[in-house]
Amino acid sequence: MIVAELKEFDEIREMIDRYSSVLVVGCDSCVAECAAGGTRETQLLASALKLSYLKDGRRKVITEACIDRQCVDDFIDVIAEQVPDHEAILSLGCGAGVQALARVYQDKPVIPALNTLFIGETVLRGVWTENCLGCGQCKLGYFGAVCPVTRCSKKLMNGPCGGSIGGRCEIDPETPCGWDLIIRRLTAIGEIDRLAEYVPPVNWSTSHSGGPRRVIREDQKP
């Protein structure tokens, strides 16, 4: 899932200060799972904004709405009736959600309330870690389903750097060494021989360095 976190409140307020009415729109997919932009967080931010303007004695219309997936037009349509009544949209979606709203509601300013961080997983309640960089050439099958591109701080594809101590990364002792994880996992599943297979260097042209990526599936098109 996409992991994000709420921006500083002052930054959000400064961005919406110029509008007299704001529709605060959450997204109940990835950003709900990471407790940044789901229904609950949307209501919290909307309440905080109302309270903040009340404290300052300023009148401002703040309305909240939440849609299942901000990055899909069919879901975005749910707020179509509310949008015209507001000067701007404050989105608690990821970067993709914000841009999708802006594409659909072209005459409305869309302000992001979150900083989108990474693709990751929930390791336990309240803890999310990055484990996929979206490089476009998944090699997890060779590495025991532990990604060297993301989990190794140096993105090494051909073995550990030798700097880890006790299975912890030399860059940050809080971070497990990606290669320690790979070797332990392959040993545990009896596939350590996978490391003898040649894995060509990553072709980074399929990652973001090649510009905005897109996937086209003719069979899925309308």
Next chain:
Amino acid sequence: MKSFENKIVVFHCWNLRLFPDGAQKEFSKSWPGLSLVSIPCSGKIEAHFLLNTLASGAQGVLVLACAEQACQYMEGSMRSRKRVDFARLWLDKLGIATERIEFVRLWPVCKQSLEAVLKEFVTKLESLGAIGAPEKV
């Protein structure tokens, strides 16, 4: 109390059985500014309920949870404590006195404690003044 009429909301766990004698109506008459909201467990409280209550015109919100040992759902009153702390962090961020949201643990069937808690809370709120007016420190 009059200056805070209808301005204090109390969320309380219904397992506290605050009015086993059915005297809630009578009690409310002596506290005209009070709204009592019974919830299945104080752990059901969310930070946005508390902020939204203040944003809707209340001057203070009180969360009454069961004493930890008395919680029927094991950790409900621990969770509500965390949520209240989180809501208070938000108040701090907004520059609003954190005392406007109060958390108190009570033993079930203890109306006397409720009255004492309310008196103290009202005194605190009166010293703060209304939200939007310059707060007295």
